[in-house]
Amino acid sequence: MTTFGAHAFVWIGDWNTENGNHAIASAGKAGFDFIEIPMLKPHEFDAASHRAALKSAGIGAVVSLVLPKDAHMPHEPEKAVTFLTAVFDKMEQLGSDYLGGCIAYSLGTLTGAAPTAQERQTVVDCLKELAADAKRRGITLALECCNRYETYMYNTLADGREAILAVGADNLKLHADTYHMNIEEEGFYQPLVNTADVLDLIHMSESHRGLVGTGTVIWDDVWRGLADAGFKGRLVLESFAAINPDLAAATCLWRPPNEGPEVLSTQGLAFLKAGAAAHGLD
Secondary structure, eight states, rough: OOOOEEEEEGGGGSOOOHHHHHHHHHHHHEEEEOOEEEOOOGGGGHHHHEEEEEHTTEEEEEEEEOOOOOGGGTTOOHHHHHHHHHHHHHHHHOOEEEEEEEESOOOOOOOOOOOHHHHHHHHHHHHHHHHHHHHHTTTTEEEOOTTTTTTTSSSSHHHHHHHHHHHHTTTTTEEEHHHHHHOOOOOOOOHHHTTTTEEEEEEEOHHHHSSSSSSSSOOOHHHHHHTTTTTTSSEEEEEOOOOOOHHHHHHTTOOOOOOHHHHHHHHHHHHHHHHHHHHOOO
């Protein structure tokens, strides 16, 4: 069954206990099934408080992240594994069983060259270890593919699928994002259909990161692709109403979005539900 979520950055620009609980309450009030929580600093994450806030809001949570710059997995595999293990611990305390995002690389880390075979192999080896640990804890992982200006490691959905198949873990899935697809893919429809066997979560994000349906993403092709892929996973609204300095530096978002949090969330959810219903995904 398809479920509808929203990234916390729809409402807030930085995650801390107060801001996070505000975002959780806002997601519940707006009618989402779950919120996507950016766990960028697991050692500062107040899992007990956020677990209570989720229960009060009556919604679930998935977690996402980007690896710290000093834990870029292809170059610092041990640091990456240590960081992600700490995230797993916090997820268990939170009561979340799903981790997506840039779990294999640091966003904004570029080498000036394409990924080497050794870099890709290091990631596969690490993800095998991490997926086994995650499975013991009942956690599903999802690898996100981002555009060439933010990472050199995995840019297309085909890149991500290749890594996932190489790892060979049934709890490692593919995390797509229409913003990145708009830059990297040769269309929206075929890449979604071609990766149907591993696709499990998709960021529904506009070309300018604002209100979905007001940019250049060809949404009809996205919906047709998801329908023909038999998608039954998580649809996540990803619009950025407020941006923290780290996110701005990594994603090069220098100006505010075209709408505020209330419009981004309410109209965004209505857009997702209408599209899903029209294409048999609800």
